Amino acid sequence: MSYEHFIWLYRYLWIAPHVLLLAVAVVMVRKKLHRDFPIFFAYLLFEFLQFCLLVTMVYVKISPALYFRIDLFDRAVDIALHFGILHELFVAPVAKRLPMRRDMGRILNWVIVVLVALASVFIGASYYKIFNPSFLQGYVIIGTLNAAQCGLIVLVFLWHRFLGLSMSPFAFGIAVGMGLVVSIEPLMQAWKILVAAPTGKITDIVSMAAYHAAVLMWLYYALAREKATTGADAALPQLIEQAADMGRIAQL
Amino acid sequence: MTPLIILASVAGVFLLFLILQVWSRYSRPNELAKAAQLIPVNLDAFENLTDPEEEAYLRLNLPPAEFRSVQRLRIRVAKMYVAAMSKNASTMAFVGQSARAHSDPEIAAAGQNLVQQAIRLKVWCVLSATRLNAGLAFPGVLSPSNAIASRYLAVKYLAASLPGKLAA
Numbered sequence: 001m002s003y004e005h006f007i008w009l010y011r012y013l014w015i016a017p018h019v020l021l022l023a024v025a026v027v028m029v030r031k032k033l034h035r036d037f038p039i040f041f042a043y044l045l046f047e048f049l050q051f052c053l054l055v056t057m058v059y060v061k062i063s064p065a066l067y068f069r070i071d072l073f074d075r076a077v078d079i080a081l082h083f084g085i086l087h088e089l090f091v092a093p094v095a096k097r098l099p100m101r102r103d104m105g106r107i108l109n110w111v112i113v114v115l116v117a118l119a120s121v122f123i124g125a126s127y128y129k130i131f132n133p134s135f136l137q138g139y140v141i142i143g144t145l146n147a148a149q150c151g152l153i154v155l156v157f158l159w160h161r162f163l164g165l166s167m168s169p170f171a172f173g174i175a176v177g178m179g180l181v182v183s184i185e186p187l188m189q190a191w192k193i194l195v196a197a198p199t200g201k202i203t204d205i206v207s208m209a210a211y212h213a214a215v216l217m218w219l220y221y222a223l224a225r226e227k228a229t230t231g232a233d234a235a236l237p238q239l240i241e242q243a244a245d246m247g248r249i250a251q252l
Numbered sequence: 253m254t255p256l257i258i259l260a261s262v263a264g265v266f267l268l269f270l271i272l273q274v275w276s277r278y279s280r281p282n283e284l285a286k287a288a289q290l291i292p293v294n295l296d297a298f299e300n301l302t303d304p305e306e307e308a309y310l311r312l313n314l315p316p317a318e319f320r321s322v323q324r325l326r327i328r329v330a331k332m333y334v335a336a337m338s339k340n341a342s343t344m345a346f347v348g349q350s351a352r353a354h355s356d357p358e359i360a361a362a363g364q365n366l367v368q369q370a371i372r373l374k375v376w377c378v379l380s381a382t383r384l385n386a387g388l389a390f391p392g393v394l395s396p397s398n399a400i401a402s403r404y405l406a407v408k409y410l411a412a413s414l415p416g417k418l419a420a
Contacts, residue, residue, distance in 0.1 A: 093345075094371055147259070150266045157273055163371055164342025165349050172277065179270045183263040190260035 006205060013208035017215040018051035024215065027222040033170055036092070039084035040174055046081060050074045079145050082182070083112060085174060086152045092171050093163055111155065112148065149182045173221025177214035184210040290343055291336040295401050298333040301326045302398035316392065323391035330396055331384045337404045338377035344411045345370035351414055362414060369407045376400050 025044045028034045034041040054074075057067055090108045156175055160167050167175070188203040300306060311319055348370055351363025380400045387394040 094368060147262065150263065154266065154269060157269075162342075163374055164345045165367070166346075172273075176270055176274060179266065183266045183270070186259045186263040187267070190256050193256060 006201060010201070010205060010208070013205060013212055017208070017212040018048055020212075020215045020219055021048050021051075024218045024222055027219065031222065033222060037085070037088050037170070037174065039081060039088050043078075043081040043085060046077060050078075082145075082149055082178065083152075085178065086149065086156065089156045089171055089175055090152075090159060092168065093160065093165050108152075112152065146182050146185055150179070153179045153182070169221045169224045173217050173224070177217040180210050180214045180217070290340050293333055293336050293340065293404070295405065298330060299398045299401050301330040301333070302396045302401075304395055307395055311392075320391045324388055327384050327387045327391065327396055331381060331388075334377055334380050334384060334400065337400065338374060338381070340404075341370045341373040341377060341407065344407055345374065347411055347414065359414075362410075366407070366410050366414065369410055373400075373403055373407045376403055 021044045025034075025041060025048070028037070028041055028044070053070065054067075057070065087108055153175055157167075184207055188207050191206075192203045307323065310322060314322060345367050348363045348366030348368075351359050352367060354360045354363060377400065380397065383394070384396050387396045
């Protein structure tokens with residue numbers, strides 16, 4: 001089966017997630033979620049604008065050199081925004097308390113530095129003997145930052161578990177969706193080199209499908225938030241009972 | 253090839269971790285509620301175990317080797333109290349989180365405040381446990397602190413004040 005058979009699927013997976021990003025942004029504005037997750041909101045808008053720019057560039061047929069330069073810039077901004085989103089998820093439990101938010105932000109910055117350093121050492125040392133330095137540079141940076149992001153997403157889940165708090169539906173959706181996007185890349189890289197032909201497009205389609213799934217997840221959890229808020233009253237009897245128990249203990 | 257396989261394996265394990273998170277969220281939605289049980293903490297006993305005067309008295313009246321042994325025992329018990337306070341801080345954060353979602357703005361604000369204070373207490377518990385661990389390694393040099401007891405009491409009263417606000 002040639003690549004031509006996949007062309008419609010390929011186009012769908014390229015266009016649909018980016019259009020859905022706009023839908024997620026609209027839902028966020030309607031539910032005022034953009035106030036809680038401003039960097040994620042900026043990421044959605046940036047991704048959409050980036051898509052529009054790249055599509056225009058493909059049809060205008062500009063030089064490949066300029067296309068790749070802009071694509072590289074987009075990827076760099078994407079990665080920076082990913083770290084910003086992880087920061088937002090990490091401080092989400094204390095979002096309304098500025099001093100604690102600042103303290104946690106500081107801790108997270110150190111964690112990021114340590115994770116990026118560890119991942120750099122591992123990936124740099126592993127690949128140095130295999131690839132030439134020009135290939136090594138780009139590959140190491142992408143691999144390192146993906147590994148660090150995976151580590152940070154694990155920390156976000158562990159952090160909420162440690163605090164005894166359940167993640168808000170939208171924060172949970174963002175974390176799972178982002179995790180899917182960053183973890184699929186090394187898997188596809190391995191698949192491309194070990195199993196599929198290097199020029200095969202199946203890996204590209206799987207990566208794009210994973211991104212599509214992530215965007216659908218963001219949309220679902222953005223919509224699911226209202227349901228969770230209206231159902232909060234159901235927890236009230238349990239809350240009264242627990243608080244009453246605490247009152248009794250406090251009186252001892 | 254080996255590093256590529258290692259990276260892909262790590263990504264695979266991470267993907268499984270994500271699946272596990274989704275599964276546990278939907279298969280055990282009330283897991284946190286079930287775990288929200290308070291452990292009784294005797295603050296007087298904890299303060300006694302971490303009392304500097306008590307420590308000074310023991311240091312004066314016991315031979316150094318015996319003092320270190322007794323002090324290690326006291327620190328081990330104090331650590332159990334701190335672990336219980338840490339667990340209760342999580343419970344109080346969970347209670348605050350439930351109240352935070354309430355439609356009454358006053359209750360929601362009280363819940364938000366409780367969550368913040370409980371998180372702060374949780375962090376203090378970690379610091380306190382670290383200090384106790386250091387004290388366990390060097391019982392003759394590092395003394396445990398009992399400052400966490402008053403913080404715990406303050407958060408507990410904050411949690412206990414919630415029912416009154418809920419009834420209003």
